[in-house]
Amino acid sequence: MFALKRKTKGEALFDIVNNLIMLCVCFLTLYPIWYVLINAFNDGNDAMLGGIYWWPRVFSLKNFDAVFASPGIMQAMGITVAKTALGVLVHVFFTAMVAYALSRKGLIGGKFYILLGTITLFFNGGLIPTFLLNRDLHLLDNFLVYIIPVMFSFFDLIIFMTFFREIPEGLEEAARIDGANDWSIFLRVVLPVSMPVIATIALFHGVYQWNDYFAGIIYVNNPDLQPIQTYLFRVVAQSSSNQMMVAVQGSSLTKSVTSQSIKLATMVVTTLPIVFVYPFLQRYFVKGMMIGSIKG
Amino acid sequence: MKPLLSPKIETGSGPKSPLWRRLLAQRHLQTMALLGVVWMIIFNYIPMYGLIISFKDYNIVKSIAEAPWVGLTHFREFLDDEDLVNVIRNTLGISLIKLLIGFPLPIIFALFLNEIRSLRYKKAIQTISYLPHFLSWVVLGGILATWLADVGIVNNILLSLHLIDQPITYLAEPSYFWTIIISSDIWKELGWSAIIYLAAISGVSPEMYEAATIDGAGRFQKMWFVTLPAIKSTISILFILAVSGVLNSNFDQILVLRNSLNDSASNVIDYYIYYTGIVSNRFSYSAAVTLIKAVIALILLLIANQVSKKINDTSLF
Numbered sequence: 001m002f003a004l005k006r007k008t009k010g011e012a013l014f015d016i017v018n019n020l021i022m023l024c025v026c027f028l029t030l031y032p033i034w035y036v037l038i039n040a041f042n043d044g045n046d047a048m049l050g051g052i053y054w055w056p057r058v059f060s061l062k063n064f065d066a067v068f069a070s071p072g073i074m075q076a077m078g079i080t081v082a083k084t085a086l087g088v089l090v091h092v093f094f095t096a097m098v099a100y101a102l103s104r105k106g107l108i109g110g111k112f113y114i115l116l117g118t119i120t121l122f123f124n125g126g127l128i129p130t131f132l133l134n135r136d137l138h139l140l141d142n143f144l145v146y147i148i149p150v151m152f153s154f155f156d157l158i159i160f161m162t163f164f165r166e167i168p169e170g171l172e173e174a175a176r177i178d179g180a181n182d183w184s185i186f187l188r189v190v191l192p193v194s195m196p197v198i199a200t201i202a203l204f205h206g207v208y209q210w211n212d213y214f215a216g217i218i219y220v221n222n223p224d225l226q227p228i229q230t231y232l233f234r235v236v237a238q239s240s241s242n243q244m245m246v247a248v249q250g251s252s253l254t255k256s257v258t259s260q261s262i263k264l265a266t267m268v269v270t271t272l273p274i275v276f277v278y279p280f281l282q283r284y285f286v287k288g289m290m291i292g293s294i295k296g
Numbered sequence: 297m298k299p300l301l302s303p304k305i306e307t308g309s310g311p312k313s314p315l316w317r318r319l320l321a322q323r324h325l326q327t328m329a330l331l332g333v334v335w336m337i338i339f340n341y342i343p344m345y346g347l348i349i350s351f352k353d354y355n356i357v358k359s360i361a362e363a364p365w366v367g368l369t370h371f372r373e374f375l376d377d378e379d380l381v382n383v384i385r386n387t388l389g390i391s392l393i394k395l396l397i398g399f400p401l402p403i404i405f406a407l408f409l410n411e412i413r414s415l416r417y418k419k420a421i422q423t424i425s426y427l428p429h430f431l432s433w434v435v436l437g438g439i440l441a442t443w444l445a446d447v448g449i450v451n452n453i454l455l456s457l458h459l460i461d462q463p464i465t466y467l468a469e470p471s472y473f474w475t476i477i478i479s480s481d482i483w484k485e486l487g488w489s490a491i492i493y494l495a496a497i498s499g500v501s502p503e504m505y506e507a508a509t510i511d512g513a514g515r516f517q518k519m520w521f522v523t524l525p526a527i528k529s530t531i532s533i534l535f536i537l538a539v540s541g542v543l544n545s546n547f548d549q550i551l552v553l554r555n556s557l558n559d560s561a562s563n564v565i566d567y568y569i570y571y572t573g574i575v576s577n578r579f580s581y582s583a584a585v586t587l588i589k590a591v592i593a594l595i596l597l598l599i600a601n602q603v604s605k606k607i608n609d610t611s612l613f
Contacts, residue, residue, distance in 0.1 A: 033431075108315070127574070128582045
């Protein structure tokens with residue numbers, strides 16, 4: 001069959017050009033990341049000489065040793081892991097719970113609840129009133145500021161509801177005949193069959209939690225509560241690379257590392273977990289994005 | 297928007313039973329729903345109410361209700377501010393160029409990626425292309441700072457090609473700021489934005505392509521006359537959303553890449569709100585600017601929606 005479908009000259013040329021374009025896109029996407037990676041794995045003082053383009057010149061793990069030996073960085077990393085894990089758990093559970101209730105027909109006030117939520121998609125109070133609210137709720141310098149103000153999203157709720165509506169009614173009725181109430185139906189029937197949408201929302205919120213640095217800037221002064229992205233922000237954006245050096249001083253590693261090389265190693269350590277997770281979740285989020293964005 | 301309620305009927309209570317009996321039957325569901333409503337009232341609606349401080353002289357000591365009314369003072373102050381022109385120029389300039397270049401590029405990328413024959417190869421390119429979406433702007437800021445430093449790779453290459461005589465500190469030069477912002481944004485989001493178009497393209501019926509082949513259409517013609525019209529409504533919806541977000545500069549990105557040296561090109565409305573509010577503690581003034589921004593954004597959304605409805609029958613509402 002294949003041999004019968006011969007390409008014309010134009011087709012062949014098109015395929016070649018197209019493949020070249022795609023290769024360029026891939027190269028342009030990967031190379032900047034690769035560049036950071038090889039420089040992070042290179043001896044710091046040697047890297048300062050420049051000229052490392054394809055492969056580490058003086059391979060060294062010292063930068064990573066310094067990162068892992070620095071209490072400040074590890075503390076910030078711990079905060080990030082904690083806020084991501086807890087944040088995802090709370091966000092997914094709470095949003096799914098409300099979505100389950102709102103997806104039932106006959107819910108008294110359901111239309112009104114949905115109107116309330118839809119309005120929030122288009123209007124919000126913005127930075128200052130939100131800041132004042134969190135201050136009045138005593139969330140400043142409080143770990144919970146990373147969790148509670150973002151534990152619910154009406155946009156994610158719509159994605160959940162779209163999915164819940166596809167669940168066969170028989171499943172729920174069978175549970176009801178067995179004497180289950182709405183809570184146990186939600187927990188034991190609806191959640192277990194909703195893994196694809198849970199994975200989508202968990203990934204979206206997980207990426208948000210992992211990458212967010214702004215909450216750490218405006219709501220938190222205590223350095224012990226600062227997430228790794230905020231830590232990195234203070235170093236990168238304010239280019240006070242001294243802060244990094246101060247952070248690793250006393251680790252006796254300072255001879256072969258520079259502030260620049262530690263910065264690169266920190267960037268790598270910060271990013272790796274997410275890069276490992278996303279290929280496994282991608283078959284879910286493509287579908288999740290479809291449901292969420294277009295079917296309006 | 298399509299109705300969000302499912303066609304399911306609450307069991308154990310017919311629609312004719314009295315309200316209190318139905319409420320009792322669905323007390324668990326009501327609890328779940330009301331927890332969400334309470335959250336929304338606190339975290340969405342109280343801040344909306346909080347915007348009234350733009351008409352007041354709020355300070356930290358008093359409560360919002362106690363603060364004295366000052367009418368439109370803060371709004372007038374913004375219109376008289378010497379930064380106004382610069383802020384608006386930066387916000388609109390960056391956004392419009394993003395719209396002009398950053399909006400069509402993912403569509404083009406999706407169209408061409410769709411023409412890749414090998415499924416495995418296509419999948420690999422896709423996976424690579426949205427990798428940057430998962431990097432944070434802070435990390436990306438670090439990458440850019442490394443690349444654009446005076447001893448960075450960009451200067452090295454340009455120097456060795458004798459295109460420049462001495463290293464340029466790109467992030468300290470306002471004239472390069474927009475280019476850096478726009479290209480790094482495209483770099484980060486190209487693949488991710490294309491997902492939605494690829495999904496739409498995958499829904500186009502193969503018969504359309506067969507019919508076009510029989511009519512003698514080449515690859516480009518099929519792209520132009522079959523694929524593109526088929527995803528037109530997806531493009532329109534995303535365009536309406538993009539237009540309504542024109543005043544939303546990518547704040548995470550701006551905050552990472554801006555500094556006092558490139559301020560004349562990097563001070564956008566979102567940064568201005570942040571700076572006047574959080575850094576300088578001018579809460580009421582900052583809230584007034586937020587309100588102005590929200591009103592303009594709403595008008596833009598309505599205009600884009602109407603235009604799209606007229607031109608190609610697609611609209612959000």
